[in-house]
Amino acid sequence: MRLSISLKILSGYLILAVFLVAASWHALSYLHRVSETSQTILNQSVQATTAIGGMQTAMSSLEQCADIYPESPSPGILNLFQFYRRQFEQGLLRVSLAPVDGRRLEDLRASYARYLEQFELQIELVGTGRVLEAKNRAATVLGPQAGHIQGLLDTLHLAAQRTLDAELISLRGFSSGVSTAVFFTSLFGVLCGLAAVILTALQLNGGIRKLKEATFMVGKGNFDLNLGLRTGDALEDLARCFEVMAQKLKMSEQLCLDASPLTYLPGNIAIERALTDRIKRDVRFALCYIDLDDFKAFNDHYGYARGSEVIKAVADLLAVVRGEVGGENDFIGHIGGDDFVVITDDERAEDICAHIIQRFDALIPDFYSEEDRARGYIIGVDRYGQTRQFPLMTISIAVVSDARRDIHSPAEIARVAAEIKDYVKTRPGSNYHIDRRQRPR
Incomplete structure (x- = not known):
């Protein structure tokens, strides 16, 4: 009492x-x-x-x-x-x-x-x-x-x-x-x-x-x-x-400290909070982990200022795609560098990935010089110190969904997304892959 x-x-x-x-x-x-x-x-x-x-x-x-x-x-x-x-x-x-x-x-x-x-x-x-x-x-x-x-x-x-x-x-x-x-x-x-x-x-x-x-x-x-x-x-x-x-x-x-000063998008704290909230409320979702291929070579070749322009352009691109085919509660976050995430509904994930790739492939050539664009590659040094040709940037998207399996933590999502991303990056050009592996619910 x-x-x-x-x-x-x-x-x-x-x-x-x-x-x-x-x-x-x-x-x-x-x-x-x-x-x-x-x-x-x-x-x-x-x-x-x-x-x-x-x-x-x-x-x-x-x-x-x-x-x-x-x-x-x-x-x-x-x-x-x-x-x-x-x-x-x-x-x-x-x-x-x-x-x-x-x-x-x-x-x-x-x-x-x-x-x-x-x-x-x-x-x-x-x-x-x-x-x-x-x-x-x-x-x-x-x-x-x-x-x-x-x-x-x-x-x-x-x-x-x-x-x-x-x-x-x-x-x-x-x-x-x-x-x-x-x-x-x-x-x-x-x-x-x-x-x-x-x-x-x-x-x-x-x-x-x-x-x-x-x-x-x-x-x-x-x-x-x-x-x-x-x-x-x-x-x-x-x-x-x-x-x-x-x-x-x-x-x-x-949230103020976590937001990216370059893109103004929410960072890791907000991303983890958004995932944890959906997991706790048992809301089915799909996480699209977005990574730019050969971004480091571009950054080394053209300079960090030009690389920052690419990062901001990708952030704007994601916002546009969300407005076109995303949902009201879809979430866009900037992990850091050239890594982004989009959290959406499972049924919209494939359409969003397709639109992102279409817009990115149309946009990215404009960031290269006319000579490099016509040639289709730039000359750079890889992580092993070897000089080689790097193609124009592409984009890889790894999609993790809990529609076919239960996901219990953001750490588990990150692990699965890393596995899928490694697979997607082995394929030429811009690609996405949705994890369709099933596990008893």
Whole structure:
């Protein structure tokens, strides 16, 4: 049976009920304020900070699309632009629900609207063959406008972070108020000589001390909280609220650090989390492990800057394919280097692989010089120090599905994907292979 703090005190202090109820109410009011503040931090400040970070990433991607479009005016680029536009506008909606600077938010909306208008004009210029004018507008109009928007986002992000810090400081102040209220309640119980009140006060003080320590830990960036409060009352609920808030902050920080700075795609932590979530929920899926063949030779021959362009182009290609034939919940991740993953439904995996290969084979020759493209290979040094010919890059995709077998961990998926990838890379050209081996479920 769960007893509130008031009932615990009243059960041992019926004679002095009036005094104890007053003192307990004072303590509970502070606890309620702490609980409300922690909920506000979780539902508003943390959400605002995360949303602004996502808008910064989306804006960078929109800017890249605007830069690329005059040179490559394809529907794929426009689809990609619309995809990141939706991400930006979803983030803008979430930020508008949080307590942020209204003036800057309106400035951001107006600047973003102007940016979209300028991009529409750029589309018209390209459509009428005025490509050079479109390129000039990208450099002189769209670029500065995007920079202004990023500046506004940086300001909003800093303000949101300051608000979060201020709320954490306020939370510590609330905790100190709780300690004071409970101290006087404990003192009154000691004076009255009632052991029940003393025990209750000690329990409260211990819990509040843990909450106060947890507040300082979160403020210093330590989000691994295990308060261990099992009081069966509002204090336990508040402790759980703290732990949930800390884990969400930790997840937000990890995702920001884990994302690839080159492609802005989620990294290994997010990939493992997405796989583990599907395994736990028993959701059938297929993982497409994507690897570029002879990328190192290309990178050595043309330089890392050109290699980075290929990596970014593959990331954009995957986003376009997801928009064309993927599902709403499909996941794209960047393991690192030239390795990517796409997590999708089993029935869509083959179609996605085919589209990726088709687009990649059409795209990759443009990254080679005219001479190398006509020759069909480049000259390079392999890992054994031998000079040899390397063909134009191809792409290999290993598909691991749990449609015919149970998969129990991301490590098992990685092992099977490595086996299939080694097999696919032995075949010439761009290829994919779906693991169709069966195992009793």
